Amino acid sequence: MNDNENLPGNIVGIGTDIVECLRIAQMIERHGEQFINRVYTPLEISYCQTRKASTQHYAGRWAAKEAILKAIGTGWVKGISWRDVEVRNDKSGRPVVGVRGGARDAVEHLGIRKILVSISHCRSHATAYAIALGPQVTRERGD
Numbered sequence: 553m554n555d556n557e558n559l560p561g562n563i564v565g566i567g568t569d570i571v572e573c574l575r576i577a578q579m580i581e582r583h584g585e586q587f588i589n590r591v592y593t594p595l596e597i598s599y600c601q602t603r604k605a606s607t608q609h610y611a612g613r614w615a616a617k618e619a620i621l622k623a624i625g626t627g628w629v630k631g632i633s634w635r636d637v638e639v640r641n642d643k644s645g646r647p648v649v650g651v652r653g654g655a656r657d658a659v660e661h662l663g664i665r666k667i668l669v670s671i672s673h674c675r676s677h678a679t680a681y682a683i684a685l686g687p688q689v690t691r692e693r694g695d
């Protein structure tokens with residue numbers, strides 16, 4: 553993945569998702585750690601658990617993972633698991649996407665260099681929007 557923030561790339565995919573926070577709360581209540589450990593990475597779990605409205609942050613990450621899979625364009629196919637897509641937060645709180653395993657293979661195969669995501673949540677819903685960027689755009693120079 554390209555870490556250079558200043559390099560623009562062709563948009564090769566977009567994705568969005570919305571989820572009811574109540575739905576995530578019910579999954580956590582019914583399936584507990586089994587659900588959490590299947591969907592979220594240890595880093596995501598520790599981020600959400602330390603927030604006051606942890607369900608909203610879990611729901612935001614759920615929406616982000618769905619949006620990212622849509623942006624990649626494969627959807628949840630065999631070989632890609634929830635934990636292959638990780639949402640971290642940088643120092644400013646901005647979400648940053650990491651991929652591994654099957655998701656990383658798909659991203660590399662498709663020539664995706666960077667994935668951007670934006671998350672929003674309130675008491676009722678969480679939503680996310682993702683953009684997958686391809687290689688740097690090259691422009692021909694005209695004299």
Ligand SMILES: CC(C)(COP(=O)(O)OP(=O)(O)OC[C@H]1O[C@@H](n2cnc3c(N)ncnc32)[C@H](O)[C@@H]1OP(=O)(O)O)[C@@H](O)C(=O)NCCC(=O)NCCS
Nearest residue numbers: 608609610612613640641644645646647670671672673674
């Ligand atoms: C970023 C900000 C606009 C978020 O808006 P909001 O209406 O409070 O909350 P939303 O539900 O719409 O968005 C929350 C998500 O914004 C994202 N976010 C947080 N900081 C961000 C930033 N600097 N850039 C982009 N996205 C950011 C996160 O993904 C967060 O969800 P997460 O914590 O589950 O990962 C707002 O928190 C802000 O201005 N923050 C900067 C100042 C700040 O941190 N103040 C609080 C400390 S005093």
